[in-house]
């Protein structure tokens with residue numbers, strides 16, 4: 001047994017909320033990830049045992065969904081949207097700035113284990129505040145290089161308590177006071193490849 | 195025409211996310227009156243009269259969908275679709291963030307009308323804070339007697355279960371949502387049987403969007419006839435428009451259906467940023483076809499936009515200025531569908547792969563003119579031939595952009611780079627070209 005008693009209790013509780021225990025797989029995996037930060041195979045086996053299912057049934061679910069970590073990530077996780085609406089307002093520049101600040105390419109973890117970051121083509125539902133990113137699941141919108149630097153500094157000072165997401169946050173500026181996009185001069189548009 | 199704000203009317207009121215403030219604004223009165231004065235069938239009838247059409251993308255009449263449930267088969271289930279992952283859409287997140295109890299009231303009204311004892315709210319994994327907020331609001335509503343056994347002293351009882359997704363666009367498709375909720379890899383199922391007949395756990399099931407259900411307290415408190423008078427004959431009510439891209443004020447704006455797109459664009463969005471001009475826009479979300487500046491005079495009416503060759507879909511509006519490369523935008527949208535293809539059927543799984551490879555070659559300026567024919571060929575072999583609409587829609591934007599901006603696609607061929615970026619993003623002085 002590798003899961004804490006409270007995680008096991010949460011899984012038992014979840015199981016009873018659904019007409020079929022299989023439906024409890026996803027919430028159980030979230031509970032595990034919130035405790036351990038990722039999904040080790042032994043923990044998935046333990047979920048299967050608690051729900052009375054085969055380990056393969058739990059693994060099949062874990063591997064389908066992109067938000068379950070199959071490897072341990074850094075202390076904090078950053079997701080930068082580069083889909084169309086964000087790209088129109090400078091998402092590529094945002095991603096480049098983060099890459100330069102953290103010193104590692106998308107999909108990797110900083111040498112000190114502090115940040116794992118990736119750019120994603122999934123629209124995160126923050127197009128109204130583009131360019132945007134999510135840090136430990138929180139929306140950070142209307143990004144500029146200065147805002148990004150401030151956010152990274154703030155987050156690095158926070159502990160990585162997966163259970164206690166969400167940590168205290170700085171509110172986004174209201175949409176009506178849209179700050180200028182990352183590149184002050186020149187048109188950041190979707191035509192970034194040239 | 196009067197200016198109508200329904201769903202967003204109270205947004206901005208301090209503390210609206212808490213029960214006491216929502217109640218003070220008249221919240222849960224529609225549910226109270228429904229349970230006291232109306233039978234479930236009468237509510238279905240009011241929703242039919244209202245003409246409300248689904249806000250999740252397909253625009254199917256809600257009352258009609260509800261009446262497809264076979265009589266006397268129980269249990270039945272209600273699934274609330276808060277998976278919102280369509281590129282360009284963020285209205286459901288806005289409605290949850292700003293007015294969560296309005297949604298919960300709508301859910302319980304629908305559950306009563308459909309005689310459902312378990313409502314499952316499926317929210318995308320990325321909306322983590324929104325999930326926590328909804329869980330808190332459900333508990334608040336339960337403590338006040340709006341959820342649980344014998345709601346407000348009636349014989350009706352219902353539970354609302356918030357279920358978090360984990361990053362899969364396809365789980366917004368109703369049968370994939372059901373698959374995911376049952377604890378499988380979320381892949382679409384063959385229809386028929388439709389969920390109304392055989393849905394969650396094999397039982398009759400209704401899947402409705404967040405915005406659709408948020409309309410119910412308003413319809414029930416003022417009546418279907420009143421609601422029907424808002425908007426146009428076949429597109430009734432208002433919609434919350436998700437405006438993004440090169441506009442002065444991106445954000446969510448509620449507007450009555452039937453008004454011109456131009457009004458949304460100019461008055462709410464503040465027009466183009468930096469004094470630039472509009473090149474094209476995409477209504478409906480990442481799946482939908484591109485429209486041109488002339489189309490700004492179209493009404494916000496589902497059928498009118500459909501006749502113009504696109505769709506109002508899930509209520510997005512992405513505006514692009516003159517510096518935008520349509521090949522680049524197409525490439526990103528194609529990449530999205532490639533990333534999100536669930537892998538169940540070959541035309542979508544393989545087609546989006548080839549489409550994406552080709553779009554990257556094109557944007558990099560290394561594709562040949564012949565490859566544009568290949569692109570058309572790939573898309574023709576996907577559209578209408580995939581298991582679910584994901585694969586079909588993976589071709590719509592790129593094909594419409596190709597039709598309207600053919601010269602731009604052709605100019606990329608063999609250009610050794612993106613010609614649009616080259617024109618609009620001059621290299622710094624002294625740099626080699």
Ligand SMILES: Cc1cc2nc3c(=O)[nH]c(=O)nc-3n(C[C@H](O)[C@H](O)[C@H](O)COP(=O)(O)O)c2cc1C
Pocket residue numbers: 247248249250251252253254256259275276277278279280363364365366367368369401402403404406407582583584
């Ligand atoms: C690929 C795909 C993705 C979809 N994503 C969503 C979504 O995120 N949210 C949503 O409400 N409907 C989505 N839909 C539409 C649903 O299948 C369904 O029609 C809708 O939830 C019904 O609700 P409504 O009648 O209230 O609009 C999607 C459909 C497809 C084919």
Ligand code: FES
Pocket residue numbers: 081082083084085086087122123124125126127130132281282283
């Ligand atoms: S396109 Fe980036 S959040 Fe929607």
